[in-house]
Every structure is written in C-alpha cells, then in structure tokens.
Amino acid sequence: MRDNGLSRREREKLRHRNEMLKVALELFSEKGYHNVSMHEVAGRAEFAIGTLYKFFKNKEDLYRSLMLTLAESYHQLLVEALNSDGGVLIRLKNYVDAKAKVFTDNVSMVRLYFAETRGASFNIKAGLDSELREVYENSLQLLASTFETGIREGVFRKMDPYYLAVALDGLTNAFLFCWLEDPEGHSYEKNAPVILDGFLHGVLSQ
Amino acid sequence: MRDNGLSRREREKLRHRNEMLKVALELFSEKGYHNVSMHEVAGRAEFAIGTLYKFFKNKEDLYRSLMLTLAESYHQLLVEALNSDGGVLIRLKNYVDAKAKVFTDNVSMVRLYFAETRGASFNIKAGLDSELREVYENSLQLLASTFETGIREGVFRKMDPYYLAVALDGLTNAFLFCWLEDPEGHSYEKNAPVILDGFLHGVLSQ
DNA sequence: ATAAATTGTGACGAAGGGTTCATTAAATGG
DNA sequence: CCATTTAATGAACCCTTCGTCACAATTTAT
Incomplete structure (x- = not known):
C-alpha cells in the first residue's frame, strides 16, 4: 500500500484498465462503435x-x-x-488555439468525439449522451461568459453571448471538419487566425 | 400502360417503395441505422x-x-x-433561409442527415459516403462560387471563397443544432438574420 | 508453506439480426 | 378460363455478438 494511496496491485489494475481504454479508443475511432465487438477489444488489448x-x-x-x-x-x-490571463480577445485566441491543439494532437479522439457525439443522441442510449452533453454545454457556457465580459467591456457588439459562443464553436468545428477530411489541404493551424479575424471583423469589404 | 409511361402496376409498386422508404426514414431517424432491423422496417410498413x-x-x-x-x-x-435573382447578399440570405426551411419543414430528415452524415465515414461503408459527400461538396462549391462573385464585385473582403463557404455553412449548422435540441428555446428562423448579420459585419463593437 | 483473496481465462449459451427461398396469391392477356 | 408472369409472404438459416460462469493462475497474508 505505497505510493499515492495505491498499492502495486491497484496500480497494475489501473494500467490494465487504461490499456483496454486505449485499445477501445483505437478501434472505436477506426471503425465506429457498432462495428467493434467486445471480443475484438479484448483480443487487441x-x-x-x-x-x-x-x-x-x-x-x-x-x-x-x-x-x-x-x-x-x-x-x-x-x-x-478561457481562464488564462489577458483580455477577452487574447482569451478567445487561446480558446481557438487550444481547440486546435486538442484536435491536432489527438486525431482518433476527435474522430470518435464527432462521429458519435453529433449523432449520438439517436444512436446510443440516452444516459451517456446527457453526461457528455453536459460537459459540452459547460464549455459553451464558459465561452459565453467570456463573451459576456467582452460585451460589458464594450469590446463586442451587444449580442446574445450564448449565441456568440454557438457561432464561434460552430465556426471552429466547421474548419476542424475540413482539416479532418483533408489534413494536408486544410491546415487548421494556418486557418485559425483567419477564422477569428473573419469572426471579429466580418466578411464585408467596407 | 397508361399515364406518364407507367402502368398502374408500376405506379403501385412505386407507391409501395415510397411507403417503405418513408417508414425507413421514420425509424432510422428515431433510432439510428444500427438500431433498426429490416424486420422492423418491414413490419411497420x-x-x-x-x-x-x-x-x-x-x-x-x-x-x-x-x-x-x-x-x-x-x-x-x-x-x-443560390441561383435566385438579385445580388450576392440577397442570394446569401436566400441560402440561409432555404436551409432554414428545409430543416424546419422536415425534422426527421435533418436528424438522420446529421446523425449519420457527420460521423458516417467511420460507421458505414465508404461507398455511400462518397456519393453523399459529393452532393454536400457540390453545395459548398456553389456557395463558394457565390462568394467568389461577391469578392470580384468588391462586396466581400479578399478571402478564400471556399473557406467563406465553410464558415457560413458551419455557422448555420451550429444554429440548426441548437434549434434541433431545443426548438422552442432556439428559434432558427428568428436567429437567421442575426447569423448573417454577425457573419457580414463581425462581432466587434467598433 | 499454505490458505485466502484477487485477478485472469475462454468455452459456451442465448438472443438478435440479415438474408434466402420455397411457396402462395394476384394480376395479366390470350 | 387457363397459362404465365409478377408480386408478396414468412419460416428457417446462419452468423455475429453480448455477456456468464466455472475454473485456473497469481498474489498476499498468516
């Protein structure tokens, strides 16, 4: 019973569990939830x-x-x-970049996240979805509160902060899909500043 | 062998086929592809x-x-x-509205479209997806060419028209998801003008 | 060293779903 | 009215997958 409260036995058990999760992620993201059997996960692990x-x-x-x-x-x-130091604009930039980093660092996670999250409510039992959706909704809310701050500070126009969050989230997702489908053709990292710029200044010329 | 080249027999057959497709749409959009059996479709039809x-x-x-x-x-x-009369801005407005109409008119179609389209490439055999993706890509390309026109006319800033299309598509999708999840809370039709406005003018106050 | 507890094993049962095909029913038209 | 073509049927087949359980191996405690 050493270490941070975990015996060697328990640490080993956790390693095994993580190993299984790792394999499950690989398989699920390769083939989708329904096309992976438990036997397959067990076998590969x-x-x-x-x-x-x-x-x-x-x-x-x-x-x-x-x-x-x-x-x-x-x-x-x-x-x-979103909680980093700096003004709202800097925090937004950090948000967009963080999202980019998560995505590019871990493609298989992203594939799975989108593949089963967007459509999940209809494919997989509801229990999971509500928990997941809560996490997702929390992100959105936090983003919204950042916008709220920005509006109070006079940085942004007076618009519904939640919808601003929805908009920015939707924008980044759209470009991340592009990147997912053709990583060479559509570099998200290169586009990230453009996204934010368009979002902030609009696309009209005048 | 009367009517527009179709005998009564053939028309009846077509009706049956459509009936099956209708039921399939209902079931698939309720429960997702993998949770619907052929027996179930046949039974309900x-x-x-x-x-x-x-x-x-x-x-x-x-x-x-x-x-x-x-x-x-x-x-x-x-x-x-997108091919309607009027300037690019009007055509864009029509695009956003048309999308709204398609979505609100036919919820179950939309549910299915998103549920299996976004994640489909990993869940369902590739053959289908490439055909579907082509239709989708065509929409995007047409939207992009509208932006291209707008840029030539000096209406829009000089940005990659394809990415402008991706952005607008992503924006509308995000709000449509909102609406899908809570139709009362987030009226897409009420938001549509706001979306376009934000997209055109940006969200900064100055 | 031995008993007890924990962890790992994999053959097997049960259920469900996709697909087939031999058979029945209906329509057509000569 | 009958022969032929077309449409509809549903029991049965086969395969896959989930999940269990009795047993084996390993570790820990005495």
Whole structure:
C-alpha cells in the first residue's frame, strides 16, 4: 500500500484498465462503435473477454467511460484557455488555439468525439449522451461568459453571448471538419487566425 | 400502360417503395441505422420481410437509397436559392433561409442527415459516403462560387471563397443544432438574420 | 508453506439480426 | 378460363455478438 494511496496491485489494475481504454479508443475511432465487438477489444488489448467484462460491465459502459474521460480532459484544456490571463480577445485566441491543439494532437479522439457525439443522441442510449452533453454545454457556457465580459467591456457588439459562443464553436468545428477530411489541404493551424479575424471583423469589404 | 409511361402496376409498386422508404426514414431517424432491423422496417410498413428485400437488395442499399433521395432534394433547394435573382447578399440570405426551411419543414430528415452524415465515414461503408459527400461538396462549391462573385464585385473582403463557404455553412449548422435540441428555446428562423448579420459585419463593437 | 483473496481465462449459451427461398396469391392477356 | 408472369409472404438459416460462469493462475497474508 505505497505510493499515492495505491498499492502495486491497484496500480497494475489501473494500467490494465487504461490499456483496454486505449485499445477501445483505437478501434472505436477506426471503425465506429457498432462495428467493434467486445471480443475484438479484448483480443487487441491481449486480455480475455471475461477480463474486459470485469472492468466494464458492458459495451456501453466501456464506451461511456472512454468518452467521459476524453471529454473531460478536452473540456479541461478549453477551460484553461478561457481562464488564462489577458483580455477577452487574447482569451478567445487561446480558446481557438487550444481547440486546435486538442484536435491536432489527438486525431482518433476527435474522430470518435464527432462521429458519435453529433449523432449520438439517436444512436446510443440516452444516459451517456446527457453526461457528455453536459460537459459540452459547460464549455459553451464558459465561452459565453467570456463573451459576456467582452460585451460589458464594450469590446463586442451587444449580442446574445450564448449565441456568440454557438457561432464561434460552430465556426471552429466547421474548419476542424475540413482539416479532418483533408489534413494536408486544410491546415487548421494556418486557418485559425483567419477564422477569428473573419469572426471579429466580418466578411464585408467596407 | 397508361399515364406518364407507367402502368398502374408500376405506379403501385412505386407507391409501395415510397411507403417503405418513408417508414425507413421514420425509424432510422428515431433510432439510428444500427438500431433498426429490416424486420422492423418491414413490419411497420406492413410488408413481409421478403418483400422489402425485393425492393432493396440489402439494408445498406435501403439506407443509401433513402439518403441519396433526401440529399438530392435538399441540395436542389439550396441550388435554387443560390441561383435566385438579385445580388450576392440577397442570394446569401436566400441560402440561409432555404436551409432554414428545409430543416424546419422536415425534422426527421435533418436528424438522420446529421446523425449519420457527420460521423458516417467511420460507421458505414465508404461507398455511400462518397456519393453523399459529393452532393454536400457540390453545395459548398456553389456557395463558394457565390462568394467568389461577391469578392470580384468588391462586396466581400479578399478571402478564400471556399473557406467563406465553410464558415457560413458551419455557422448555420451550429444554429440548426441548437434549434434541433431545443426548438422552442432556439428559434432558427428568428436567429437567421442575426447569423448573417454577425457573419457580414463581425462581432466587434467598433 | 499454505490458505485466502484477487485477478485472469475462454468455452459456451442465448438472443438478435440479415438474408434466402420455397411457396402462395394476384394480376395479366390470350 | 387457363397459362404465365409478377408480386408478396414468412419460416428457417446462419452468423455475429453480448455477456456468464466455472475454473485456473497469481498474489498476499498468516
């Protein structure tokens, strides 16, 4: 019973669990939730099927655990960006960049996130979705409150801050999709400043 | 062998086919592709399972037929909006409105379109997706060419027209998602002008 | 060293879904 | 009115997948 409260046994167990999650992420993001069997996950993780079921009570539980972990770490980075030092414009830039970083650093996570998140409410049982959606909604709310600050400071026009958040989120997502489909052709990192510029100044010439 | 080249027999057959497609749309959009069985479609359409297979050679074929039909009619409306009379700004407004109309008129189609389109490339066999994606890409290209015109005319700033299209598409999608999740709370029709305004003029106050 | 507890195993059962095909029913037209 | 073509049927087949459970291996405690 050493270390940070975890015995060697427990640490090993956690390693095994993480190994399974890692493999599950790989497979799910390669082939989608419904095209991956528990046997496949167990096989690739080099555990027996029963062992997998010792760790996750069923397939959905495995998927939920995976998605929540990912969504939370994803959310965490966005929170940090939005709470960073500097004015609202700098914080927004950090937000866009953080999103870029999360995406480019971890393509398979992103693929899975979008593939099953956008359509998930109709594909997968509702329980998961509400938890996930909550994390997502939190990000949006925090972004909205940043806009609210900006409006109070007179930086932004008086518009509904929540919708501003929706707009910026939608914009970044759109460009991230572009990048996902053709990473060479559409560099998100190159586009990020352009996105923000267009968003801030509009697209009209005058 | 009367009417527009179709015998009564053939018209009846077509009606049956459409009936099956209608039911398939209902079920798929309610529960997602993988959670609907062929037996279920046949049952709800009040045909025997074998009959369903007379019309569609397998489940994927059923799904493909459905999606292509929908995507094409959807695309058609956007094309009309973008080719309407008037300057680029009017055409853009028509585009945003047409999209709103398509969405609000036909919720289940939209649910299905997004649920399986965004993530589809990882969930469903590739063949379908490339056809669908082509329709989608055509819409984007047409929108881009509208922006190109606008840039030549000096209406818009000199930006990549394709990315402008991506941006506007992403923006409208984001707000449509909002509306999908909470139709009362987030009226797309009320937001449409705001979206376009923000897009054109930017969100900065000065 | 031995007993107890924990962790890992994988054959197996049960359920469900996609697809086929032999059969029945209906329509056509000579 | 009958022969032929066309449409509809649904039981049965096969395959895949989830999830269990009795047993084996390994670690920990005594």
